Amino acid sequence: MTLIKSISGIRGTIGGPVGDNLTPIDIVRFSAAYGQWLKKRHAGVSCKVVIGRDARKSGAMLSALVSATLQGMGIDVLDAGLSTTPTVEMAVEREGAQGGIILTASHNPGQWNALKLLNERGEFISGQDGAEVLAFAEKEDFGFAEVEALGSVQELEDAIESHIDAIVQLPLVDTHTIANANLKVVVDGVNSTGGLALIPLLERLGVDEVIPMYCEPTGEFPHNPEPLPEHLTEVSAKVVESGADLGIVVDPDVDRLALISEDGTMFGEEYTLVAVADYVLSRNPGNTVSNLSSSRALRDVTRKYNQQYRAAAVGEVNVVEAMKHSNAVIGGEGNGGIIYPELHYGRDAMVGIALFLSHMARSGKTASDLRKALPAYYMTKRKIELKPGMDVDALLLTIKDSYKDLEPNTTDGVKIDFEDGWVHLRKSNTEPIIRIYSEGISESKAIQLADEIGRRIQAEIG
Numbered sequence: 001m002t003l004i005k006s007i008s009g010i011r012g013t014i015g016g017p018v019g020d021n022l023t024p025i026d027i028v029r030f031s032a033a034y035g036q037w038l039k040k041r042h043a044g045v046s047c048k049v050v051i052g053r054d055a056r057k058s059g060a061m062l063s064a065l066v067s068a069t070l071q072g073m074g075i076d077v078l079d080a081g082l083s084t085t086p087t088v089e090m091a092v093e094r095e096g097a098q099g100g101i102i103l104t105a106s107h108n109p110g111q112w113n114a115l116k117l118l119n120e121r122g123e124f125i126s127g128q129d130g131a132e133v134l135a136f137a138e139k140e141d142f143g144f145a146e147v148e149a150l151g152s153v154q155e156l157e158d159a160i161e162s163h164i165d166a167i168v169q170l171p172l173v174d175t176h177t178i179a180n181a182n183l184k185v186v187v188d189g190v191n192s193t194g195g196l197a198l199i200p201l202l203e204r205l206g207v208d209e210v211i212p213m214y215c216e217p218t219g220e221f222p223h224n225p226e227p228l229p230e231h232l233t234e235v236s237a238k239v240v241e242s243g244a245d246l247g248i249v250v251d252p253d254v255d256r257l258a259l260i261s262e263d264g265t266m267f268g269e270e271y272t273l274v275a276v277a278d279y280v281l282s283r284n285p286g287n288t289v290s291n292l293s294s295s296r297a298l299r300d301v302t303r304k305y306n307q308q309y310r311a312a313a314v315g316e317v318n319v320v321e322a323m324k325h326s327n328a329v330i331g332g333e334g335n336g337g338i339i340y341p342e343l344h345y346g347r348d349a350m351v352g353i354a355l356f357l358s359h360m361a362r363s364g365k366t367a368s369d370l371r372k373a374l375p376a377y378y379m380t381k382r383k384i385e386l387k388p389g390m391d392v393d394a395l396l397l398t399i400k401d402s403y404k405d406l407e408p409n410t411t412d413g414v415k416i417d418f419e420d421g422w423v424h425l426r427k428s429n430t431e432p433i434i435r436i437y438s439e440g441i442s443e444s445k446a447i448q449l450a451d452e453i454g455r456r457i458q459a460e461i462g
Helices: 024-041 059-070 085-094 127-139 159-168 175-180 194-203 233-242 271-284 297-304 316-326 349-363 365-371 391-400 443-461
Strands: 003-006 011-012 048-054 078-082 099-105 111-118 153-155 185-187 207-212 246-250 255-258 285-291 309-312 326-332 337-339 378-385 414-418 421-427 435-438
Touching: 003 159, 024 048, 024 059, 024 099, 024 111, 048 059, 059 099, 059 111, 059 297, 078 085, 085 159, 085 349, 085 391, 111 349, 153 326, 159 194, 159 349, 175 194, 175 391, 185 194, 185 233, 185 297, 185 309, 194 207, 194 246, 194 349, 207 233, 233 246, 233 255, 233 414, 233 435, 246 349, 255 271, 255 349, 271 285, 271 297, 271 326, 271 349, 285 297, 285 316, 285 378, 297 309, 309 316, 316 326, 337 349, 378 443, 391 414, 391 421, 391 435, 391 443, 421 443, 435 443
Parallel strands: 048 078, 048 099, 078 153, 185 207, 185 246, 285 309, 285 326
Antiparallel strands: 003 011, 011 111, 099 111, 246 255, 326 337, 378 435, 414 421, 421 435
């Protein structure tokens, strides 16, 4: 089964049996459930929804089905067309819409697609709201409008341009200094909407030369679209070959940012947020937030400026909630996801790029020098397969009790902090596995910690 129904949306592979894959029937059912939830939430108000999509081949079909379904429920649609996740998030609030739907499976391969659901603030809906949408879908508890009350569909043509306008006007985005730095940048847009957004953004920022790679929105992903080091060897070689100052890679919906230093080395997905936070805090000290599986380096940088760091449960909605609660000036996740609330509460590779280039230009340092100046940690990520039906919660409780003297954090799975590193255990919601994240002051320490926990788990499961 490749249809995953979660509180944040619906994701699956295209085609196949209804209810097992992401078929037109499933798309209509889930869109209608979201529309019903929206009309209940905004009773007495004429609802409007912004939709946008990445460039994967199934996107146009999904967009037509979602748009027609909402229209049939009496909801007006503003269609941003080929766009980015953060662009749609910003457009919801700017246009005074009651919600938004982003059609993207993020870093998943091309046969996947998804509906990601937003509230009236352009933020992902909460767990409680998502559960209500799922309940509407399960019961097929929705009704459609009569002919005189059908919704309208209107194109939203300037969404990306408006997004870029807002970024370049931010006080910490220094287009003048970037222009004077005469920077050369390589961009890998993975043949999705990154090229549509990043090339005009870099031009507005004042980058001297942009070398595009895979920036045509054909939906033909030239490599695995998740921006991990093992997928980025070609762009890394291009950075060195062209003598570029920086390589920039995004995922298909442009909410995750990976950087490549001038020497072709990976800046590190965990360190994208840390470097940008170092820049932001140096000029606007404040609190920070990341999730429990993100690097300890953000905590160290935050303390350097005498501010408070907080770890949230994994998931963008949880990080955003914690950021609001602690009045954080920057936050995000260790997968290259930067959330800068002065712009909006959503992971945004575009604002991350603008802030990082401002950091480079103002400091006069290379990307590799900026990376070396940050606290050094090493991370490993593993998974252990379990037998179907196994009580994962009981297993995690056993591991927690084994380390009770260290007072494990159970906000999201089990996280155990050691003096020289940490281990975070989480169960998957979609398959019988436990994910093991570990970090240490050296690579060998991170491996040692993961091995130790892994052996304990294996001993428990036999």
